Amino acid sequence: MKVNTVKQRLLAGQLAIGIVASLGSPIVAGFLARAGFDFVLVDNQHGNWDDTTSLHAFQAIALEGCMPFTRVRKNDFYAIGRMLDRGAFGIVVPFVNSAQEAQAAVYAMHYPPVGGRSYGFVLAEYHGSGYGSWIDEQVYLAVQIETAEAVARAEEILATPGVDGCWVGPTDLAASLGVQRGSEAHSEAILRVAAACRQTGKVAGIHTYGVSEAQRWLEAGFRFVTVGAETGLLLEGSCQALAALGRR
Secondary structure, eight states: OOOOHHHHHHTTHHHHHHHEEEEEOOOHHHHHTTOSSSEEEEETSSSOHHHHHHHHHHHHHHTOOEEEEEEESSSHHHHHHHHHHTTTEEOOOOOOOSSSHHHHHHHHHHHHOOOOOSSSSSSGGGGOHHHHHHHHOOOOEEEEOHHHHHHHHHHHHHTSOOOEEOOOHHHHHHHHHHOOOTHHHHHHHHHHHHHHHHHOOOOOOEESSHHHHHHHHHHTOOOEEEEEEHHHHHEEEEEEHHHHTTTT
């Protein structure tokens, strides 16, 4: 049996720090995993990924002893199932705005009797023998709270059995609220989600855009945190090199 070390850490009250992979390169995803992140999140919603490159990325991430996670394109039974069948250990589902939508995600995540996931996991068997007998206990489901409606319903969404936690989408949340990201109203909404997680015993997660922002939300009780994406690291590192050489 392969243990989802991210889920294990989170259930023990510890932190799990990850990064988003957007460029569609399994090689880059493998390098990110090698850096020592707890998980690499292959972004199928906004990133340049397809089924084949996602599979190769999951394999490259797992080869480095890191957990392969993904954000699916939408809350869809088949989208979730295809990523699980390729070896994802964690699924982030965007734009979950109600308990009913959360229940649909749970149903797609698990085999009967808990859910309705279809059996066909041959591509995921690189994780180890007996995959079908143990994977249900290892998968991690995070629903995205990223609208004003979802914040208002956060407690009922997170109380859904089978939902492990959330991953706040701060930019879409700001747009939905009609406020600036980082404003007082924006921060208050995010803290309401954290409070709903505490109330329901679920893990608070959030995407951040750098170390200082990540530290802020870690201090506020968020434990499933992504520190930007590889695109930002590439640009930041390149700008720093050019600045050091007097070219910026």
